[in-house]
Amino acid sequence: MPAWLEYDFMRNALFAAILIAPLFALLGTVVVSNRMVFFSDVLGHSSLTGIALGCLLGLADPFWAVVIFAAVLAVLINFFKAHTHASSDTVLGVFFALVVAVGIVILSKSGGFAKYSNYLIGDILAVNTGHLRVLGCLLAAVVAYWGWAANALVLMTINQSLARTRRIPVFWLETSFSIVLAVVVAVSIKLVGILIINSLLVLPVAAARLVSRKFSDYTCGAVIISVVSSVAGLIVSYYWGTASGATIVLFAAAFYGVIAFFSIISKRV
Amino acid sequence: MPEHACGECCTEILGLGVSLGRTRVLENINLRLNCGELVAVIGPNGAGKTTLLKAILGEVEYNGQIGFSIRGALRKNIHIGYVPQKLSIDYDTPVSVLDFIAMAISRRPVWLRLSAGVKDKVHALLTEFSCQHLMKRKIGALSGGELQRVLLAAAMTPAPDLLLLDEPASAVDAKGLALFYQLVCDVRRKYDVSVLLVTHDLADVAPHADRMIFLKKTILAQGKPGDVLSDRDLLKTLGPSLWNISELANFKIAVKEKDTHDAGLA
Numbered sequence: 001m002p003a004w005l006e007y008d009f010m011r012n013a014l015f016a017a018i019l020i021a022p023l024f025a026l027l028g029t030v031v032v033s034n035r036m037v038f039f040s041d042v043l044g045h046s047s048l049t050g051i052a053l054g055c056l057l058g059l060a061d062p063f064w065a066v067v068i069f070a071a072v073l074a075v076l077i078n079f080f081k082a083h084t085h086a087s088s089d090t091v092l093g094v095f096f097a098l099v100v101a102v103g104i105v106i107l108s109k110s111g112g113f114a115k116y117s118n119y120l121i122g123d124i125l126a127v128n129t130g131h132l133r134v135l136g137c138l139l140a141a142v143v144a145y146w147g148w149a150a151n152a153l154v155l156m157t158i159n160q161s162l163a164r165t166r167r168i169p170v171f172w173l174e175t176s177f178s179i180v181l182a183v184v185v186a187v188s189i190k191l192v193g194i195l196i197i198n199s200l201l202v203l204p205v206a207a208a209r210l211v212s213r214k215f216s217d218y219t220c221g222a223v224i225i226s227v228v229s230s231v232a233g234l235i236v237s238y239y240w241g242t243a244s245g246a247t248i249v250l251f252a253a254a255f256y257g258v259i260a261f262f263s264i265i266s267k268r269v
Numbered sequence: 270m271p272e273h274a275c276g277e278c279c280t281e282i283l284g285l286g287v288s289l290g291r292t293r294v295l296e297n298i299n300l301r302l303n304c305g306e307l308v309a310v311i312g313p314n315g316a317g318k319t320t321l322l323k324a325i326l327g328e329v330e331y332n333g334q335i336g337f338s339i340r341g342a343l344r345k346n347i348h349i350g351y352v353p354q355k356l357s358i359d360y361d362t363p364v365s366v367l368d369f370i371a372m373a374i375s376r377r378p379v380w381l382r383l384s385a386g387v388k389d390k391v392h393a394l395l396t397e398f399s400c401q402h403l404m405k406r407k408i409g410a411l412s413g414g415e416l417q418r419v420l421l422a423a424a425m426t427p428a429p430d431l432l433l434l435d436e437p438a439s440a441v442d443a444k445g446l447a448l449f450y451q452l453v454c455d456v457r458r459k460y461d462v463s464v465l466l467v468t469h470d471l472a473d474v475a476p477h478a479d480r481m482i483f484l485k486k487t488i489l490a491q492g493k494p495g496d497v498l499s500d501r502d503l504l505k506t507l508g509p510s511l512w513n514i515s516e517l518a519n520f521k522i523a524v525k526e527k528d529t530h531d532a533g534l535a
Binding site: 026029033146147150151152154155157158159160161162164165166208209210212213214215216217218219 | 407
């Protein structure tokens with residue numbers, strides 16, 4: 001057995017990485033195609049406010065506060081977008097500023113922000129078996145949701161009016177996806193970190209996009225790249241003594257860089 | 270065979286009016302689209318053509334009634350086949366034509382490998398619309414004409430009550446457009462479906478349309494394309510960019526040919 005696998009925390013972290021990676025890859029395919037990258041970033045940053053609300057309520061672990069706040073925020077943004085004529089960029093910018101500011105104001109009261117800074121960069125090594133169980137259930141639930149909703153989601157991305165004529169309830173579908181995304185982001189935020197969670201949604205998918213022609217290759221490619229970079233990043237972070245989340249992101253970025261380089265070269269030739 | 274291939278049904282629009290904010294965009298639209306009929310809606314920019322489509326699609330609030338009538342009974346729910354003007358995905362999105370049609374006609378998730386049965390079904394459908402060679406291409410990367418044919422194939426499965434076409438001419442070259450209109454004509458005869466088509470292009474659609482509707486807030490004129498387009502005062506409101514003398518000349522030749530052809534058939 002390699003040295004890094006002798007520790008319980010590394011084994012748990014490995015399981016966590018293997019569970020989280022496909023989750024992010026699946027959801028990322030629609031996030032990127034539907035131009036929701038900024039939206040998911042807002043959800044990630046909303047956990048600052050979620051943690052703050054958890055503290056105000058006197059919760060020992062703000063986990064549920066983060067999850068519920070992110071889901072409520074997702075619904076709120078969708079509602080706002082559907083009922084105003086402002087560009088979605090602007091609406092998201094407003095919510096982004098708001099959730100970050102509220103979170104920091106509450107958490108920094110009497111200079112106590114430092115103790116929450118591990119949420120910013122995440123700590124996958126702190127994962128315990130309880131977390132793993134939650135992640136396992138979440139993965140099963142998302143795969144089931146994907147079986148039911150993925151076709152409709154992609155059709156909605158292609159053209160909303162067309163989707164409506166095929167009896168797809170566009171508003172509810174978009175809302176359900178936002179909630180699923182919010183829950184996945186909120187559940188993984190402590191492990192991956194607010195600052196880099198969005199990279200996990202975007203990078204593997206962006207890399208797979210460069211080499212896929214059909215949706216099944218796209219999904220499969222994103223899952224493979226996501227899992228490989230997560231495991232590789234985790235192992236390397238053990239030897240380098242660096243933060244695992246950021247190291248994982250570096251690997252995903254390297255995948256993207258190499259694939260982008262070769263796809264540019266192959267088009268030139 | 271669709272349930273309405275009987276000559277006794279039609280899409281009915283009765284007393285339709287739409288306001289967007291405080292602006293009255295459409296009022297008092299009464300329109301009956303018989304099955305198998307191809308109706309072209311023309312009109313200047315801002316005349317409410319797009320709003321009419323949105324009302325039929327149920328995307329804007331309206332007063333009046335829109336429905337599908339079978340032997341006099343009006344059903345609110347119209348099964349619409351819709352061919353949008355453009356898609357909202359990027360050029361490089363990895364969704365193939367096969368994926369797109371499979372999503373539309375089967376419930377099997379496209380992120381898993383598609384079964385041979387679904388592939389065969391899609392291939393047969395695309396062949397009917399002369400675009401089987403596009404099956405493996407990315408849908409975002411198709412040319413305007415290719416995309417219109419693929420969208421038409423999807424819109425006709427299953428056969429709808431009404432086929433709505435939104436500006437098919439906007440991104441298609443003349444040759445592609447002729448092929449597309451020919452396909453639409455074949456389809457509506459085969460399935461006996463009514464077709465409503467909104468367009469800026471007068472000369473190319475005129476020979477194919479059974480009826481032309483001139484819309485500007487309400488229906489200002491309707492009838493055979495030849496009659497509507499011979500009203501010079503009406504046409505002036507379209508503006509010089511859309512209607513010039515050379516097009517008019519082309520159009521007259523085209524309509525004459527069609528009329529002679531129709532008279533021959535009769």
